[in-house]
Amino acid sequence: MLGIDADCAIEWMAMDLRQLQTLLVVAEVGSLKKAALRLRIVETALSRQIRLLEEELRTPLFERHGRGLTPTEAGRRMIERARPILADLDQLRSEMLSRRNAVAGRVAIGLPWLLLDTLSSRLATGFIPRYPAVNIRLVGGVSNQLRRMLQSGDLDLALFFDVEPAPDPQLKPLFSERMLLVGSRACGYRLDRPLPFTHLAKVPLALPEVEEPFRAHLEALARERKLSLDVRFEVGALQALRALAMNGLAQVFASLHAVRADLEVGLLTA
Structure with missing residues (x-):
């Protein structure tokens, strides 16, 4: 994961609702095996999802013991906040369906x-x-x-990306999330081990086109630090970026939401 100072952090998207639903199911049944059966996914993938969420939040959400899993204090706070959020979304879905x-x-x-x-x-x-x-x-x-x-x-x-909220009243910020530096399995990146910004000058990169605000912001940060970026590819499509990263041809930027599945099965590291 790329580490950037707070004053120039690049934030992007919101927490995946699937994470909240998974969290509630695991807390309800108290067992990864039972939760995996209910969610219809393999137990190892579910365990990895929970671990990635804990790494993202930098705090344990469950205590592991012989009888299963019990939410920690932080986990209980998450569950208390998640329940009304999902209930509101269910209510909104019902209201919209009635008006369709x-x-x-x-x-x-x-x-x-x-x-x-x-x-x-x-x-x-x-x-x-x-x-x-x-x-x-x-x-x-x-x-x-x-x-x-x-x-x-x-x-x-x-829906488009921007580094800073625009003053235009027609534009409304929807969500934010940090962008991650993503590479192949051989890169060995970990979410809980931030990298210095200078690392970007040492690796081949695939970046979006120059018209993308994120690209302009990233290059401005590099110029401030007198760093030269090795941009091998200009690519906008996620599938192309994933292929370049998986094959070790370049390292790319993506949100955790976009590459979560690849991280969970170990195809990519970030």
Whole structure:
């Protein structure tokens, strides 16, 4: 994981709701084996999910003992906060479903290349059953391009990255998360072992296009430190970035949300 000072931290996305659901199930049944059966995943993958979450939060959430797992004080606080969040989402889902027949038409949605693969199918599977009369047009692009299309009216709504919140009243920050430096298994990166920023000057990189605010911000930080970045590839699509990293051709930046599954099975390290 790349370590950056707090004043220049690059924050991006929010905690995956799947983590909260997993946390509640494990706490309820008190056993990884029983939780894995209920969630229909293998026990080793579930154990890795819990460990990654604990590493991300830098605190143990469960006490392990012969009878199973018991939430720690931090785990109990997480559970107390997670229950109303998921309940509110269930209520919101019910309310939206009750109104779905009143919504019809066409909507153009812009997504950054980095998230197009992961979000497009989720958007379709979550949106279409609730709003069958709505036609969705998905547009991929870099953040600055999506912003211009939104301002010109070519898009009805768009999700894009930015380092600093914009003053535009039409834009609303949705979530934030640190970007991780991601490499192959051979890199041996660990979430609980931050790297100095100078490490970036020693490895080949694959970065998004120059129009992406994250790329501009990263290069500005490098210039401030008089570092030269070895950018071998300019790539926006997540699948291409994953392939480059897995094959050891370059190291890439991605959010934990985007590469969690690869980290859990050991295909990538961050």
